[in-house]
Structures are given as structure tokens and as C-alpha cells.
Amino acid sequence: MAYVSAENVSLVFPLYSRAQVQGMSSDAPHDDRLILANDGRVLGVKALENISFEAKSGDRLALIGKNGSGKTTLLQVLSGIIPPDEGCVNIRGRSTNLININLGMQVEASGHRNITLRGLAAGQSRDEIERRRQDIAEFSELGEFLDMPIETYSAGMRMRLNFAIATAFDPEILILDEWLSAGDAAFKAKATARMAEFVGKAGVLILASHSRKLLVENCNKAIWLEEGAIRATGDVGELFDAYDAETSRDSR
Amino acid sequence: MDAHPNATVASEPTKVYSAQTKGGIASAVEDLWEGLKRGSIWRAFAWDEIQHRYRRSTLGLAWIVISYVIFVLAITLFFSGFSSMQSGGFVAYVAVGYAVFGFLIGNVTDGCVVFSGASTWIKSSSLPYSIYIYKSIARSFFPFIIQIATALVIMAFFGWRPHWSGLLAVPALAVFLLNAIWIQLFFGLIAARWRDVAHLVGALTRVLFFTTPILWVFEERTGIVRQVASINPLTHFLRIFRAPVLGDVVPLESWYHVASWTVGGWVVAIFLASIMRRRLPLWV
Structure with missing residues (x-):
């Protein structure tokens, strides 16, 4: 049985003083994802904070979130590419990831x-x-x-x-980043069919995307990531609508 | 991209990824071992890169031989006055020394980019990092062996004949490969973390070419040149291979130097890997 779980996963991207925020210090107000030194040097960026979830055979999990919300980083952690700073990921089954095209x-x-x-x-x-x-x-x-x-x-x-x-x-766990949406309609239909077949064989699918159609067709559950933390979890259609309502309100 | 050759295994062990899984000495050693076992991967990639380098040239792989022969003959022509050796002896001396130096220093310069050059892979696949090291070594070992074979042909032309004592060069080759692994691991890690290292190494290798007895003969020198050369590890690495091929005896002192560098290098590289490896995907 394929199985994926994350327990309190946190990760900071170290920056090694590559960046300095102008006129900034650690006491001044700043984006709380940035970890600053006293003189305003950016020491790191909090990429993931306290992520926990579980996916079992047959689960098709969608990752929803704005650019920079941590979707790709979470996929990299789940694929064993970047070890988390805190917490752990448990994987059972042959996993294949398609993070980089x-x-x-x-x-x-x-x-x-x-x-x-x-x-x-x-x-x-x-x-x-x-x-x-x-x-x-x-x-x-x-x-x-x-x-x-x-x-x-x-x-x-x-x-x-x-x-x-x-x-x-025949992967048992398939981890896909959003670039799948680059395909044309015919290929997307074919990819959807193949993914459905694969999930039918008791696999686990984890798919990050901005496309409602792609997510709704391929997934049942969803995780909404915001600033590296889980904002909400639930049914994929409902969660995407809530996310969409909020992001389109912001952009207005 | 985890490797599980048997697709029918029903209950697989759970893999755990945490802050501990990529840190520590045991996991650094395991990475080197797991990578070594996947020879089919790194051999295929190394061969692909060798072919790619020469793919669109008419002469292809023959360029390895041609550029080597041009260098050796030109150098011997211009610099044979540097030594009191007979011209044939000096050709052999330069030909072997140049090939060995190229391979050893190549592992340092390749080592500086062994991980940064594989950044796409490191950031999107969970293969052992040592795979990139073995690939890099295999890629430079192939032209090295061709150069040595060419050197033997050139030497034979100048009157050199093989001797049983030449077989002592074979363990030297094994020692080179053993050292190549820690060299690439060491430089790969520190050059991924500190980008200045690659530039520094580039500057130093040019100096090393002249302070290592390749164009001049160690035994004929005195004073500061000899002193510098005798603390230069390359002098000793060169000797353990070149002396048997040329029918000379390897001084025991050179084996001591080589053994200390091998052990010391491995200890330092494994230690570095145990503390730095976890961060590698964030650096490259």
C-alpha cells in the first residue's frame, strides 16, 4: 500500500547574506517569512512551516496556492530531495517525481x-x-x-x-509540479486518463497546479498553502473556489 | 526517482526524510556506497558526456590522442634542454608525467563543478550525490587511459621496452582512483558552498604545473625548487606511477606521502560530507 505523510515539516532556505533589504533591521516591520540579522541582512526565508498531512492509497491530493506559497518546495521535500529542518516525511512505495520539466x-x-x-x-x-x-x-x-x-x-x-x-x-506515488498544464488539450486528456488509471491501481497522486480544471479532474482532496503553511484542507472543488474567490478579490 | 528494480515487491520499507537522514558520517558513507552500486547509471552518463564532447567533430574521439601527441612532442622539442636525460628518456618522462598530472588536477577542477554542474539533478532527483562524482571520474579516466596507451606507443618508438617492474604502476592507478573520490567530494562540497574556491583552484593549478616535476627532473634539482617539489603531493603521486613505468624505483618516502594524503583526504572529506551534505540542494 502506498502511503505518504508529513509530520510538522518546516524548512528555511538559507541565503548566506546574498541579499540585504534596504533600510531594514530585525526590529522594523518586515515580511515575516524573512529571517533578518540585526543589520538587515537576510539570513534565510521560511519556506515551509509546520506542515502535516497524510495520503493513502487512492488519494489524489491537489496543492493549491499562490506563487511562492511553498508548493514546489513541499514537493521537493516529499520527494526526498531537500531534507526538512524539522519534522519528517514518511514514504512507502516507489515514488516518481516530475518537478523539473x-x-x-x-x-x-x-x-x-x-x-x-x-x-x-x-x-x-x-x-x-x-x-x-x-x-x-x-x-x-x-x-x-x-x-x-x-x-x-x-x-x-x-x-x-x-x-x-x-x-x-509503474510508480506507486507520483509527485507532479504544475508544468503539466503546459500541454495541449488532447495531451491533458490523455495524461488525465493515465493518472486516473494509475490512481486506480492504489497509487498516491500529489499534483500542484493553478488550473482548476486539471486539479478537479485529477484530484479529490486538496491542501491550500499560504506563505509556507497550510491555510486549509478539504474537498478540491470547494477549496479551489474559496482560494479563487480570495485571490481574485485581492487582484481587484 | 527512487530505485526499486523489483516492481512486484508488495510491502516496501517506509522511507523517512528528516533533518537526520542526510546528515552524519554513516549516511555520508552510505551515499558513497549506494552511488558506487549504481554503476550502470554513472557509466552511461559518463559515456554520453564523452561522446557529446566530440560528437560533431569529424575526427571525434581521435582528438584525445591528437591533442595529447601534439603537446608532448612540442614540449619535448622545446624543453629537452631542461634535462640531461637522453631525448628518448625525456619524451617518456614528459609524456607519462603530463598525462598523470592532467588526470589528478582534472579531478580537482572537475571536483569544483561536480555538484554545481549537476544542479538540475540534485534539485529534482533523490539519487545519491556520489553518482555525480563517479560519473565525473569515469569521464576523465577514459581519456587518461587512452593517453597512457599513447604514451607507451610513443615511448616504444623511442626505444623503451616494457619490463615486469612496470606492473607496479597498476596499484598506483588504483590509488589514483581512490584519491579521485575524496578529491571530488571535498572540492565539490566546498566549491558549492563558497564560489570563490573554483577561482582559487583555477589560479593555483597553473602554478602547480610548473612546481611539479613534469618538464624538469626532480632528481636533477637542488635547493628551493627541490624543497618545494618534495612537499608538493603531486610530486609523489606522479612518482609512484611514473617511476615503475620508466623502470625506476619508487622511493619509499613517496609512498609515505601518498598514503598520508589518501588517509587524511578521506577523513577530511567524509567529515565535511557528514556536516555539509544535507545543505547541498540549497547551494547548487
């Missing part, structure tokens, strides 16, 4: 070569990669482009290939 893409090598390299990096044997190659090629619809270097691909083509590879090796 260009991950593992050797841009000067061909699409086929990239399937091999990415497959190896995911811990698959060469035999297993060959067995899945046809499926990846079909799903990505790249055809003869797979023999061309990745640097000749458009962003959408790279995304299709990356998604096809990431989902080819």
Missing part, C-alpha cells in the same frame, strides 16, 4: 537515448527499459523525433516525453 534531459542526446538514461536513473534494468520503450514512444506521440536531439524539441514535446517516461515504470 528538464530533469535528466541530456539536451544534446536523442529522445531514445534519454529514455534509456532516465530509465537507468529510475533504477530500471536495460531489459525493463526496452520492454517499455514502445509504450513510451506511443504515449509521447513523438514518432521520429525520438531520434533527434532533445534540444530541437518544443517545451510541450519535452513535457510529453518526460511524463511518458515518468509514468511508464
Whole structure:
């Protein structure tokens, strides 16, 4: 059974005095995500604060939040890329993340070569990669482009290939950042179908996005992140509407 | 991107990510071991990068041999007056010394970018960090071996003949690889944290080329040059490989130096990794 949980996860991004806020000191009012030294140097940014949640087999979790609310950082922590400063993450099951669209893409090598390299990096044997190659090629619809270097691909083509590879090796936990919304309508429908199939096999899906349609079609639960902390949790449709109502009021 | 080759395993152990999981000596050693086991990954990536470097050139990988031969022959032509050695002996001396120096120093300069150059991977995949180290070593070891083979051909042309004592150079190669790991780990970490390190290293390597006995012969020198060279670890690393190939005896003193650097380097690098590794994705 696939399982993901976070217990009181907190993380500060250290800045090592790379930034200084003009005329600022630690006692003056400032954005409370910034951790300042007495002379106004920015020591770090609180990226995540006290995040706790649990997702079990079949859960499809949406991450909602403004830019800079900590969605990608949380995905990186859940994927074991950045260890949290406090708290811990528990993962059971093979997890695959698609946080960076260009991950593992050797841009000067061909699409086929990239399937091999990415497959190896995911811990698959060469035999297993060959067995899945046809499926990846079909799903990505790249055809003869797979023999061309990745640097000749458009962003959408790279995304299709990356998604096809990431989902080819039966992940149990799939962690996706919002770039999936870069695909065209036909591909999104296909990706949605594949994700539904995967979640049906008792997987866990965690998807960050700004697209209501994408989230509602793929997820059931949702977490609303604000300034690195959980603002609310609940049903994906209701939570997105509440979030949307507030952000559109702010922008008016 | 975690590796679980067997897709049918039903109950997998729970993985825990916390402040402790990437800190400490045990996890630093585990990272090096886990990375070493995934040879198929770093070999494939190293080979890909080697090919990429020469992909669009007509002569391709032959450039490794050509540029090496040009350098060795030009240097020997211009600098053979530096030594009282017979011309054939000096060619062999320079050819082997230059290749070894290139490999060892290459691990320092490659080490400075081993993690920062892999930043996309480090920020989006949970593979062991040591994979990037092994990839980097494999990528520079390949041209090094080709250069050594070329050197032997050049030397044979000048009258050098292989001898059983030359086999003593094989353990030296193993020692080089063992040292390459800590060198890249050490420089990779500190150069990721402090960006000035790469510039400093770049400046020092040019100096090292002249203070290391490559174009001049250690045994023929006296005074300050000899003193500087005898505390320069590269002098001793060079010797443990070059002397057996040329049919000379390696002074025991050089093995002492090499052994101390190997042990000391590993201890320092593992210690650094145990305290710095956790922060790496935030630095690169």
C-alpha cells in the first residue's frame, strides 16, 4: 500500500547574506517569512512551516496556492530531495517525481537515448527499459523525433516525453509540479486518463497546479498553502473556489 | 526517482526524510556506497558526456590522442634542454608525467563543478550525490587511459621496452582512483558552498604545473625548487606511477606521502560530507 505523510515539516532556505533589504533591521516591520540579522541582512526565508498531512492509497491530493506559497518546495521535500529542518516525511512505495520539466534531459542526446538514461536513473534494468520503450514512444506521440536531439524539441514535446517516461515504470506515488498544464488539450486528456488509471491501481497522486480544471479532474482532496503553511484542507472543488474567490478579490 | 528494480515487491520499507537522514558520517558513507552500486547509471552518463564532447567533430574521439601527441612532442622539442636525460628518456618522462598530472588536477577542477554542474539533478532527483562524482571520474579516466596507451606507443618508438617492474604502476592507478573520490567530494562540497574556491583552484593549478616535476627532473634539482617539489603531493603521486613505468624505483618516502594524503583526504572529506551534505540542494 502506498502511503505518504508529513509530520510538522518546516524548512528555511538559507541565503548566506546574498541579499540585504534596504533600510531594514530585525526590529522594523518586515515580511515575516524573512529571517533578518540585526543589520538587515537576510539570513534565510521560511519556506515551509509546520506542515502535516497524510495520503493513502487512492488519494489524489491537489496543492493549491499562490506563487511562492511553498508548493514546489513541499514537493521537493516529499520527494526526498531537500531534507526538512524539522519534522519528517514518511514514504512507502516507489515514488516518481516530475518537478523539473528538464530533469535528466541530456539536451544534446536523442529522445531514445534519454529514455534509456532516465530509465537507468529510475533504477530500471536495460531489459525493463526496452520492454517499455514502445509504450513510451506511443504515449509521447513523438514518432521520429525520438531520434533527434532533445534540444530541437518544443517545451510541450519535452513535457510529453518526460511524463511518458515518468509514468511508464509503474510508480506507486507520483509527485507532479504544475508544468503539466503546459500541454495541449488532447495531451491533458490523455495524461488525465493515465493518472486516473494509475490512481486506480492504489497509487498516491500529489499534483500542484493553478488550473482548476486539471486539479478537479485529477484530484479529490486538496491542501491550500499560504506563505509556507497550510491555510486549509478539504474537498478540491470547494477549496479551489474559496482560494479563487480570495485571490481574485485581492487582484481587484 | 527512487530505485526499486523489483516492481512486484508488495510491502516496501517506509522511507523517512528528516533533518537526520542526510546528515552524519554513516549516511555520508552510505551515499558513497549506494552511488558506487549504481554503476550502470554513472557509466552511461559518463559515456554520453564523452561522446557529446566530440560528437560533431569529424575526427571525434581521435582528438584525445591528437591533442595529447601534439603537446608532448612540442614540449619535448622545446624543453629537452631542461634535462640531461637522453631525448628518448625525456619524451617518456614528459609524456607519462603530463598525462598523470592532467588526470589528478582534472579531478580537482572537475571536483569544483561536480555538484554545481549537476544542479538540475540534485534539485529534482533523490539519487545519491556520489553518482555525480563517479560519473565525473569515469569521464576523465577514459581519456587518461587512452593517453597512457599513447604514451607507451610513443615511448616504444623511442626505444623503451616494457619490463615486469612496470606492473607496479597498476596499484598506483588504483590509488589514483581512490584519491579521485575524496578529491571530488571535498572540492565539490566546498566549491558549492563558497564560489570563490573554483577561482582559487583555477589560479593555483597553473602554478602547480610548473612546481611539479613534469618538464624538469626532480632528481636533477637542488635547493628551493627541490624543497618545494618534495612537499608538493603531486610530486609523489606522479612518482609512484611514473617511476615503475620508466623502470625506476619508487622511493619509499613517496609512498609515505601518498598514503598520508589518501588517509587524511578521506577523513577530511567524509567529515565535511557528514556536516555539509544535507545543505547541498540549497547551494547548487
